[in-house]
Amino acid sequence: MNIKETHLPGVLLIEPMVFSDQRGWFMESYNQKVLEQAGINIHFVQDNRSYSKMKGTLRGLHYQLEPKAQAKLVTCLSGAIFDVAVDIRKNSPTYAQWVGVTLSSENKRQLFIPKGFAHGFLTLTDDVEVQYKVDEFYAPAHDRSIRWNDETIGIQWPLRMTPILSKKDECAPLLSTAEINFFYGD
Numbered sequence: 782m783n784i785k786e787t788h789l790p791g792v793l794l795i796e797p798m799v800f801s802d803q804r805g806w807f808m809e810s811y812n813q814k815v816l817e818q819a820g821i822n823i824h825f826v827q828d829n830r831s832y833s834k835m836k837g838t839l840r841g842l843h844y845q846l847e848p849k850a851q852a853k854l855v856t857c858l859s860g861a862i863f864d865v866a867v868d869i870r871k872n873s874p875t876y877a878q879w880v881g882v883t884l885s886s887e888n889k890r891q892l893f894i895p896k897g898f899a900h901g902f903l904t905l906t907d908d909v910e911v912q913y914k915v916d917e918f919y920a921p922a923h924d925r926s927i928r929w930n931d932e933t934i935g936i937q938w939p940l941r942m943t944p945i946l947s948k949k950d951e952c953a954p955l956l957s958t959a960e961i962n963f964f965y966g967d
């Protein structure tokens with residue numbers, strides 16, 4: 782497993798070791814010890830999967846407020862996504878900055894997103910299945926969204942048309958008015 786820092790400190794790109802032979806391949810998709818050695822001391826408590834039928838589907842940007850904030854380990858099991866993390870910690874030197882990476886069933890890369898970041902992804906193919914581990918249970922009362930195309934954040938989504946969105950994401954607030962209770966250094 783090769784773990785690389787992205788330009789947003791704390792957001793990590795994980796490249797698993799894939800062992801191929803005549804049968805196919807094998808890889809470890811999660812190894813607590815290896816992540817601990819990289820400074821990720823996380824106890825995951827829930828695994829989520831989503832399936833998106835169409836290319837151009839955008840889910841996000843999502844986060845849960847403290848004390849139910851979630852760190853996430855995101856994997857794309859089928860198809861490909863442009864996966865994005867946005868730093869929404871108040872007073873952070875990288876506040877409102879974003880990182881985007883392509884995760885796919887082919888490249889098998891994973892993105893680790895710490896607490897204090899909003900997360901979203903755009904499907905780059907039809908038939909996309911995404912799986913992610915989270916370290917806090919789903920808490921609907923703490924669930925929040927930020928508008929996917931907020932100009933303050935300025936995510937360069939690889940997209941030509943308006944994406945397919947949920948009703949919740951269509952009317953999500955801008956970062957400037959979103960309720961946020963994360964502070965840099967917490």
Ligand SMILES: Cc1cn([C@H]2C[C@H](O)[C@@H](COP(=O)(O)OP(=O)(O)O[C@H]3O[C@@H](C)C(=O)[C@@H](O)[C@H]3O)O2)c(=O)[nH]c1=O
Nearest residue numbers: 829831840841842843844853900901902918919947949
């Ligand atoms: C996130 C979540 C949703 N649900 C339910 C609530 C709702 O009825 C249905 C669909 O929820 P959503 O529309 O929020 O699903 P979705 O838009 O896929 O939300 C997800 O987006 C990505 C980007 C994330 O980072 C995730 O944390 C999560 O917020 O599933 C759960 O039961 N448990 C969960 O953990």
